[in-house]
Amino acid sequence: MDSNKPARMRFAPSPTGRFHIGSARTALYTYLYARKTGGQFIIRIEDTDQKRFDPAAEDELFESLRWLGLAWDEGPDVGGPSGPYRQSERMAIYQRYASDLVESGHAYYCFCSPERLAEVRKLQQQRKEPPRYVGHCRRLNPAEAADRAAAGEKHVVRFRTSREGRTTAVDLLRGPIEVENSTIDDYILVKSSGMPVYHLAAMVDDHLMGITHVTRGSEWLPTFPLHVMIYEAFGWDQPVWVHLSVLLNPSGKGKLSKRDSSASGGGAHAIFTLDLRELGYLPEAVVNWVSLMGWSFDDHTEFFTMPDLIQAFSLEKLNPSPAAVNFSKLDHFNGLHIRNLAPEDLTKRLLPFFETAGIEISTADLEPVTPLIQKRIRTLDEAVDMAGFFFRPFTTPPVDELIGKGMTAAESAAAARRAAEVVRAHPALEHEPLENALRQLADELGLKAGQLFGILRGAVTGQRVSPPLIETMEILGIDVVLERIENAAKVLENR
RNA sequence: GCCCCCAUCGUCUAGGGGACCAGGACGUAGCCCUUUCAAGGCUAAGACGGGGGUUCGAAUCCCCCUGGGGGCACCA
Numbered sequence: 001m002d003s004n005k006p007a008r009m010r011f012a013p014s015p016t017g018r019f020h021i022g023s024a025r026t027a028l029y030t031y032l033y034a035r036k037t038g039g040q041f042i043i044r045i046e047d048t049d050q051k052r053f054d055p056a057a058e059d060e061l062f063e064s065l066r067w068l069g070l071a072w073d074e075g076p077d078v079g080g081p082s083g084p085y086r087q088s089e090r091m092a093i094y095q096r097y098a099s100d101l102v103e104s105g106h107a108y109y110c111f112c113s114p115e116r117l118a119e120v121r122k123l124q125q126q127r128k129e130p131p132r133y134v135g136h137c138r139r140l141n142p143a144e145a146a147d148r149a150a151a152g153e154k155h156v157v158r159f160r161t162s163r164e165g166r167t168t169a170v171d172l173l174r175g176p177i178e179v180e181n182s183t184i185d186d187y188i189l190v191k192s193s194g195m196p197v198y199h200l201a202a203m204v205d206d207h208l209m210g211i212t213h214v215t216r217g218s219e220w221l222p223t224f225p226l227h228v229m230i231y232e233a234f235g236w237d238q239p240v241w242v243h244l245s246v247l248l249n250p251s252g253k254g255k256l257s258k259r260d261s262s263a264s265g266g267g268a269h270a271i272f273t274l275d276l277r278e279l280g281y282l283p284e285a286v287v288n289w290v291s292l293m294g295w296s297f298d299d300h301t302e303f304f305t306m307p308d309l310i311q312a313f314s315l316e317k318l319n320p321s322p323a324a325v326n327f328s329k330l331d332h333f334n335g336l337h338i339r340n341l342a343p344e345d346l347t348k349r350l351l352p353f354f355e356t357a358g359i360e361i362s363t364a365d366l367e368p369v370t371p372l373i374q375k376r377i378r379t380l381d382e383a384v385d386m387a388g389f390f391f392r393p394f395t396t397p398p399v400d401e402l403i404g405k406g407m408t409a410a411e412s413a414a415a416a417r418r419a420a421e422v423v424r425a426h427p428a429l430e431h432e433p434l435e436n437a438l439r440q441l442a443d444e445l446g447l448k449a450g451q452l453f454g455i456l457r458g459a460v461t462g463q464r465v466s467p468p469l470i471e472t473m474e475i476l477g478i479d480v481v482l483e484r485i486e487n488a489a490k491v492l493e494n495r
Numbered sequence: 496g497c498c499c500c501c502a503u504c505g506u507c508u509a510g511g512g513g514a515c516c517a518g519g520a521c522g523u524a525g526c527c528c529u530u531u532c533a534a535g536g537c538u539a540a541g542a543c544g545g546g547g548g549u550u551c552g553a554a555u556c557c558c559c560c561u562g563g564g565g566g567c568a569c570c571a
Contacts (some may be wrong), residue, residue, distance in 0.1 A: 014571050016570080118568095184498090195569080199571095217571095223567095224499085246564070299510080299520095321501045322500090329521045457531060464531065
């Protein structure tokens with residue numbers, strides 16, 4: 001397939017709920033291919049269901065896209081040549097195309113009530129028949145039906161599917177999908193409220209907006225032939241159809257849902273894009289991670305930045321089979337991308353997490369600390385646990401936390417006293433000389449380096465696990481370090 | 496129940512008839528490095544769902560079964 005012609009593509013969410021990683025993936029793939037081919041990435045809001053519309057969802061959607069770095073060329077906020085980009089503002093257009101279909105005989109007015117239809121459906125289910133419209137409105141005299149509709153009788157517009165023959169719909173990833181026309185229902189195209197449903201609105205918009213490649217979820221596969229029929233009824237050329245596989249829960253059982261998402265894969269995880277931001281994930285990592293769920297490049301490359309992805313991406317390598325999300329892999333990618341960041345950049349991104357933890361510090365405060373923790377954290381919020389002691393009021397830990405491994409309190413106290421002297425002798429806290437001197441001291445005391453360092457670590461950081469000791473001391477400064485060691489010695493002596 | 500899609504290690508995948516006693520990544524286990532924790536390096540365990548074909552030869556092609564997923568709305 002040629003990837004040279006600029007592709008005009010759209011991400012068309014319906015703002016009815018929170019923005020999850022499945023939507024993020026669809027948007028990403030759409031974005032990547034549009035960018036790769038030098039085409040356009042368009043946002044269209046599918047808000048024809050007034051009952052489910054949620055303005056907050058729309059805000060979150062844009063915020064998520066921005067956070068991920070998926071900039072759009074056309075959309076409801078920025079406009080563009082194919083506007084409006086909100087379906088609720090395109091009613092007249094759908095109205096017109098629906099009438100065209102009725103006039104050409106491809107659609108008809110149906111006056112059946114929802115209640116009647118529900119009854120029929122129930123009956124069909126009891127008889128184990130496929131639920132479908134069998135009503136007589138299909139056979140109504142078009143002129144009479146038009147009169148009734150014009151007179152204001154409540155009605156919907158239904159598509160008139162052929163009851164014979166077969167329809168072939170071609171999906172880029174799956175090839176031709178052939179179905180018996182008789183298995184396709186006479187779908188409602190326009191509701192009695194005058195609102196179009198997806199089947200009409202999306203087809204009309206994709207055509208009018210010049211969409212060349214349609215990317216959408218595989219939940220549309222069952223109605224895919226219907227969509228092809230609609231295109232044919234209008235006499236339009238079809239776009240390239242690409243149905244993306246669904247994302248499954250970590251267990252691999254069932255479509256990704258909020259319920260099971262935190263069950264496996266380690267720590268606290270979320271399926272909503274913005275929650276991931278809160279949990280300390282980098283957008284770079286989320287993009288990298290999500291890109292690999294259903295797509296691959298070759299047999300060894302997995303680390304990708306956005307520019308890499310744009311270059312490497314191709315629709316053909318998309319995988320039609322469902323993929324289970326793997327949160328531990330997100331952690332892995334997050335670690336990789338954290339390490340890939342320039343230290344100044346990481347510092348900037350870390351700051352908000354300290355603030356959330358109630359630690360008010362400046363860039364200058366954090367800057368020296370960042371290099372010490374960059375290799376040690378997998379999520380941004382871990383930085384607070386790891387390095388919060390640098391900025392929080394300090395209290396000397398209890399004796400038990402200060403005693404060296406396999407040592408008594410008295411021995412530990414003595415070692416701390418001697419270490420204090422060594423530190424005092426190195427007021428600049430230069431790494432090499434200080435470390436050597438401390439190692440020598442350990443030797444003299446008949447201790448392993450780890451035992452001595454352990455005592456000092458507890459004394460200086462108040463933690464069992466911390467960034468490297470000497471570097472930590474350098475940042476803390478000689479006075480603070482000596483004071484803490486002495487306090488620790490006192491605690492140990494008072495045992 | 497009906498329709499559609501999918502099927503390689505626990506998970507994400509490479510593989511598109513011989514280069515595969517199936518390669519990589521995450522996770523897991525062990526070792527090395529090491530002042531803790533990481534990072535890094537090395538090693539190990541771990542898969543072609545089953546049955547028929549086609550072929551000299553099948554993870555790769557076809558059929559059936561099984562399993563999984565999705566859909567059957569005046570929702571998208």
